[in-house]
Amino acid sequence: MTSVANLIAAAAETERRTRTMLGDTIAIGQPATMTTTCDSQLTADPWQIDTEPGYGPGASTGDVAPATAPQQKAIPASYTQATDAELHDRIVAAKAQLGDRVKILGHFYQRDEVVKHADFVGDSFMLAQAAKDHPETEAFIFCGVHFMAETADILSSADQAVMLPNLAAGCSMADMATIDQVESAWQQLTEALGTSSGDKAEVIPVTYMNSSAAIKAFCGRNGGIVCTSSNAATVLEWAFERGKRVIFFPDQHLGRNTAKAMGISEDHMPLWRPYLPMGGNTMQQLQDAKVILWNGFCSVHKRFTVAQIDKARADYDDVQVIVHPECPAPVVEAADGVGSTEYIRKAIAAGKPGDVFAVGTEINLVNRLQAQHPEMTIFCLDPVVCPCSTMYRIHPAYLAWVLEEYVAGRVVNQISVDPTVTADAEVALERMLAARP
Structure with a gap:
């Protein structure tokens, strides 16, 4: 057999072994044959489902989570039973006590009750850059998902800690x-x-x-x-x-x-x-x-369709359709604009009173943009809300817990990338930082 033929045979054997191990992969949500492909029931507090591997309520029902996905340990009842107001006050008090020793990084897709406490709000790249740009900070609390905290750890210095409030906040795409x-x-x-x-x-x-x-x-x-x-x-x-x-x-x-x-x-x-x-x-x-x-x-951006764009145009004569480039190609081609979450934010900020925007991206960002621009009409293309479920795993209770643990001198949920991995990953990331549009 040629070397290529050997490779094909080896790959086939790998596929066979992988498929026999599917018991080690956890299917989340309803069977793929269900017509509804999104569980939008986000009423449960994350700690009620953190004991079960997976992406949790809100995830696309077609998502699967690897058995190796990290799980969050239980946090004290004093956090899970606290009221929203109590958690808010505890977070504010802990931040005041820590001062500039700690910075909270909040992704655009986070829930409002978390984002309001962030020192920096942005997309994954912007937040990783913020970590790199603040060598004076002792620790970063990354309100996002696992790969984002990893990137922040790679780009920050070795003596800085990066913490993820809920270890179960992963990413199905990653x-x-x-x-x-x-x-x-x-x-x-x-x-x-x-x-x-x-x-x-x-x-x-x-x-x-x-x-x-x-x-x-x-x-x-x-x-x-x-x-x-x-x-x-x-x-x-x-x-x-x-x-x-x-x-x-x-x-x-x-x-x-x-x-x-x-x-x-x-x-x-x-x-x-x-x-x-x-x-x-x-x-x-x-x-x-x-x-x-x-x-x-x-899974969120895959849900957007040309039919949704057609309906938006039928409902609003002058609607401007803006979508994220993670959407399928037909959706991108039917839209008026395409770009990152920061692009979407800036495009809407440049709008005029009375403008109408139909947006193809995560619902928390869309709702926040509407709240920030009440003079415009801003809505999500997808009528079935399918948020980034793992972003939802970052609850104020976990943020309060991580902050108060750090006040007490304890680092919890630290994301630490192996130095041998960091060295090579930093090479690729520095090339990215140099590739400015």
């Missing part, structure tokens, strides 16, 4: 690409295509910020780079200067939308399905590829 899967795909690609052709690499790995520290490190040591939703095009240009093609993970939609906007045909964007030999592609498809797309997605 979980769709594991380091073992990525390493296997890389082995298959390099065996099939080689490593370099002339002065260019055959494949440059590019990972979205929404990925594990291990995958960022993989990119760093293999000539690759990290991208954000705002600089993805600049990053792809960087990659094409150095390689003939790109493998882009884990979000296929951001990769596809960015490449299409650059004039790359979908015929040159095969999908890599990690459980299939050669990702389910032929040798010719891989040789012809410009961007190999990993089969991952955001």
Whole structure:
């Protein structure tokens, strides 16, 4: 057998073994055959479901969580039984006592009762940058999800602590690409295509910020780079200067939308399905590829449809439709504008009284924008609210607990990336920081 044939056989065996281990994967929500694909019942407090592995209420019912996903331990009843007002007062008091020793980083998608306590509010990149820009701070409390706290730990100094109030706050998209899967795909690609052709690499790995520290490190040591939703095009240009093609993970939609906007045909964007030999592609498809797309997605942004845009245009004559680039390509192409959460925020801030915006992104941000701009009409395209369920796991009770523990001299829920991983991941992240649009 040729080396490629051996790889295909090995990949098939890997797929067989993986499928026999599906008992180690936890399905969350209702069966995929259900017509409703989103459980929007967010009334339960997170600690009521933190004892069960998974993404929790609000998650897409098609999401699965790996058995290795971190779980949050129980916190004292003095927090879970406190009223909203009591938690607010405790957070304010702890912050006042800690002063500048601690900074709270709050993602745009967080619930309002958490965001109001944040020292910095932004997307994952902006918050990681805030951690990097404040070496004087002892510790950061990252009100976001696991991969974001990892990135903040990588970019901050070794003597600074990064804490995640609820360890169960993961990311289903990030979980769709594991380091073992990525390493296997890389082995298959390099065996099939080689490593370099002339002065260019055959494949440059590019990972979205929404990925594990291990995958960022993989990119760093293999000539690759990290991208954000705002600089993805600049990053792809960087990659094409150095390689003939790109493998882009884990979000296929951001990769596809960015490449299409650059004039790359979908015929040159095969999908890599990690459980299939050669990702389910032929040798010719891989040789012809410009961007190999990993089969991952955001469950929230995948829900937006062209039909929702059509309805918004039927309901409002002058509606402006703005969507996130994690949405499917037909949705992006039907919209008036596409960009990161920061792009969406700025586009609406530039609007005029009476303007109408239909927005394709997470509901907490959309509702906050409407509250901030009552002179406009701002609504979510999706009538079935499907929020980022793992962001919802950050409750004021957990924030109060982490703060008061730090007041007492204890660091809890620390996210600490192994130094060997940090070194390679920082290479890829610094390349990203230099790739300004």
